[in-house]
Amino acid sequence: MKRAVVLGGxxxxxxxxxxxxxxxxxxxxxxxxxxxEDGDGTGPGAPHRRQLHALxxxxxxxxxxxxxxITREMVAGGARLGRGDEVRFYVDGALKAPVxxxxxxxxxxxxxxxxxxxxxxxxxxxxxxxxxxxxxxxxGGRAVGVRLxxxxxxxxxxxxxxxxxxxADLVVDAMGRSSRLGTWLAAEGxxxxxxxxMRVDLGYATARFTRGSELPGTVIAHSTPGxxxxxxxxxxxxxxLAAAEDGTWSVVLAGYAGHRPGRDRAEFLARMRxxxxxxxxxxxxxxxxxxxxxxxxxxxxxxxxxxxxxxPGGLVVLGDAMATVNPVYGQGLTLAALQxxxxxxxxxxxxxxxxxxxxxxxxxxxxVDAAWQLxxxxxxxxxxxxxxxxRGYRFLRWAGDRITTASVRDSQVNQTYLDVVHMRAHPxxxxxxxxxxxxxxxxWGS
Numbered sequence: 116m117k118r119a120v121v122l123g124g125x126x127x128x129x130x131x132x133x134x135x136x137x138x139x140x141x142x143x144x145x146x147x148x149x150x151x152e153d154g155d156g157t158g159p160g161a162p163h164r165r166q167l168h169a170l171x172x173x174x175x176x177x178x179x180x181x182x183x184x185i186t187r188e189m190v191a192g193g194a195r196l197g198r199g200d201e202v203r204f205y206v207d208g209a210l211k212a213p214v215x216x217x218x219x220x221x222x223x224x225x226x227x228x229x230x231x232x233x234x235x236x237x238x239x240x241x242x243x244x245x246x247x248x249x250x251x252x253x254x255g256g257r258a259v260g261v262r263l264x265x266x267x268x269x270x271x272x273x274x275x276x277x278x279x280x281x282x283a284d285l286v287v288d289a290m291g292r293s294s295r296l297g298t299w300l301a302a303e304g305x306x307x308x309x310x311x312x313m314r315v316d317l318g319y320a321t322a323r324f325t326r327g328s329e330l331p332g333t334v335i336a337h338s339t340p341g342x343x344x345x346x347x348x349x350x351x352x353x354x355x356l357a358a359a360e361d362g363t364w365s366v367v368l369a370g371y372a373g374h375r376p377g378r379d380r381a382e383f384l385a386r387m388r389x390x391x392x393x394x395x396x397x398x399x400x401x402x403x404x405x406x407x408x409x410x411x412x413x414x415x416x417x418x419x420x421x422x423x424x425x426x427p428g429g430l431v432v433l434g435d436a437m438a439t440v441n442p443v444y445g446q447g448l449t450l451a452a453l454q455x456x457x458x459x460x461x462x463x464x465x466x467x468x469x470x471x472x473x474x475x476x477x478x479x480x481x482x483v484d485a486a487w488q489l490x491x492x493x494x495x496x497x498x499x500x501x502x503x504x505x506r507g508y509r510f511l512r513w514a515g516d517r518i519t520t521a522s523v524r525d526s527q528v529n530q531t532y533l534d535v536v537h538m539r540a541h542p543x544x545x546x547x548x549x550x551x552x553x554x555x556x557x558x559w560g561s
Contacts, residue, residue, distance in 0.1 A: 116138055118282065119286075120261050121142065121145065122248045122288055123144075123289035123434070124144045124145065126231065127289045127455070129232055130181065130433075130455035132144050133238070134458050134462070135285070135287070137462075139284070142242070144236075145243075145263060145281075146244075146245065146246075147246060147247045166367060167223075167321045167365045168223070170220050170448050171219075171445055171536070171537040171538055172218060173539045174452040174453070174538070175219070175220060178231070181452075182231065186220070189222060193226075194220055195222070195360075196219075197218065197358075198215075202219045203336045204337050204529075206338075206341035206522070207342070207343040210523075211522055216530065217533055222357075222359060223359050223361075226359070245265070245266040247264050247265075248262070248290065250302075253427060260281050263278065263279055263280070283429070284468050286430050286431075288431070288436045289433050292416070294435075296436065305425070310416060310418050311416070311417040313415045313500065313502075313503070314500070315413070315441050316372050316499060317411070318369070318376055319376065319442070321366065321410075322365075322406075322407045323363045325404060326358060326363050326401065327400070334358045336393035338353055339443075340353055341523075342517075342519055345496075348374060351390055351391055353368070354368040354369065354390045364397050364401060371497050376409060377409055378408075378409055380407055412441065416438065417438040418437055421476040421479075425471075426472075428468075428470045429469050429470075431458060433455065434450075438450065438483045438487065440486050441491075441494055444486075444490050444536070449538050453538065454482065454483070457478035457479045458479075461474045485538070492512070492515065492542075495508065495512070496512065511546070514551065514554075518550065521553070528553055528554055532545065
């Protein structure tokens with residue numbers, strides 16, 4: 116390719132640019148306000164970036180593959196790398212069985228994103244374009260470029276002065292959940308990708324605390340309700356903490372419907388004291404810095420591009436523009452990394468970038484569907500979530516309850532459980548005969 120254009124310069128867009136740098140002479144990353152005022156990646160268009168994010172094991176692996184040595188750089192910059200017992204998972208307040216093969220990075224999303232951005236923008240054939248996408252240029256059944264407006268221009272301004280065209284061999288939509296691609300395509304007579312939705316009505320809030328000598332053996336702690344409490348916060352409040360790069364603890368609390376956390380500091384601390392031991396200790400011994408920042412996630416959404424029969428060539432979709440799933444499971448960053456890997460495999464196969472990218476969409480659908488299955492099956496345990504129910508849901512729920520219970524007691528079951536959670540294995544691994552047999556032995560003896 117001579118030129119590829121990526122619409123969106125957040126995490127997914129940066130990974131797409133890294134992939135495309137191997138195949139295009141020039142990669143243009145279009146983003147109007149990514150850097151914000153102080154370059155920390157928390158511009159006005161990205162309030163959720165300040166929330167605690169997880170980089171799951173498979174996402175961490177993919178990032179290291181794309182940028183060799185980046186983990187070492189981030190740790191040198193203050194991030195913490197948790198291994199084994201330093202990463203603690205709780206269900207219904209009980210610490211799960213130990214698993215040695217687990218590694219997670221303690222760092223904020225702006226910190227991780229800044230390191231990824233520095234690596235991407237340091238590539239000789241990648242350049243940023245501070246602009247906003249206004250439309251696609253389509254010709255002969257394929258995208259041949261994009262129409263842009265300079266950063267800060269409004270839609271009402273004279274288009275002769277504010278808009279301009281950039282030609283490209285391949286266009287990537289990484290504009291996130293609010294992507295306007297569907298509107299642009301519909302205006303040109305193209306069909307819409309089928310959309311699946313599940314309303315979850317999740318609220319979560321993040322606060323930061325000074326970090327001292329408390330919890331010396333903890334980098335990550337994560338707590339969720341489970342079968343013993345019917346997946347409700349009766350035995351323990353759901354939440355997580357991570358040791359961040361700036362000498363703080365980043366703490367997130369979550370809740371559904373009427374139990375969503377708000378901005379009140381006293382309420383936040385009270386909920387932390389009803390959580391597992393690491394969060395209780397931080398609430399008692401550490402000082403909160405700054406304000407509590409809440410965020411409301413209304414629904415999971417998946418666009419099924421692989422189900423279309425007609426789609427422009429020279430165009431792919433990646434990141435939240437394709438799918439956003441309940442963030443309480445921490446899959447978002449890792450899902451973007453796996454989609455970027457799918458794009459790399461697709462382009463490496465030797466296909467023309469000018470053709471419809473069916474190979475990419477089929478590969479990306481595999482990882483998107485796996486994340487969707489895991490999150491929505493779990494979400495259906497909430498009484499206010501009313502479907503749609505997948506085929507075999509009753510069995511999946513029955514088996515999932517027992518596997519979750521066994522994972523608290525048994526390291527082998529917990530290893531498979533965490534492999535699925537960290538997207539190193541497909542959810543079907545949990546219902547394999549060996550896992551089910553092991554679960555039965557753990558729960559009922561043999």
